[in-house]
Amino acid sequence: MAEHAPVLWFTGLSGAGKTTIAKEVQANLIRHDVRAELLDGDEVRATLSSDLGFSKKDRDLQVKRIAFVANLLAKNGIVVLVSAISPYRDSRDSAISSFARGYEIFVDAPLPVLERRDTKGLYRRARLGEIKNLTGVDDPYERPEFPALHLDTDGTQLFGSVEEVLNLLVKEGTVVRD
Secondary structure (H helix, E strand, C coil), X not given: CCCCCCEEEEECCCCCCHHHXXXXXXXXXXXXXXXXXXXXXXXXXXXXXXXXXXXXXXHHHHHHHHHHHHHHXXXXXXXXXXXXXXXXXXXXXXXXXXXXXXXXXXXXXCHHHHHHHCCCCHHHHHHCCCXXXXXXXXXXXXXXXXXXXXXXXXXXXXXXXXXXXXXXXHHCCCCXXX
16 A cells, blocks of 8 residues: 655635645646645535535535545545635644645735735625625635745745745655755
């Protein structure tokens, strides 16, 4: 049986860069013959969690579902990159502690920066009252207390953030660099 691979749980508000960074890390791992899978919160919500809304109970269940799938993959030696807002610390901590090798990565930028980046139009629509319960606007986001990494995407270019994540994987033994 394969050794448990690490699960990297990228958390942060919409537009912070979670998925962008995770995709680049995944591509880098695959180029180096490391099996890696990305579980994107939006994609999981559209498929496995299409029955869920945005209440705390539903958001917590979304995190549990993602954690379940991540554990299955990690147990089979696949590095898992989770990109999910996962706004509540208790459910996020529970998920991360369920992994043999779990790492919380906080992807962070100030709200005004996120609102400027708003490619999906979510913040604008929330400010207009068209969307309710948007995390960071009218629903809380509980910042991680002790993440393995804190990536400031307002002050760091994509390459720098990806390097920090890869350096974590080198330190914990998943990636070997020349």
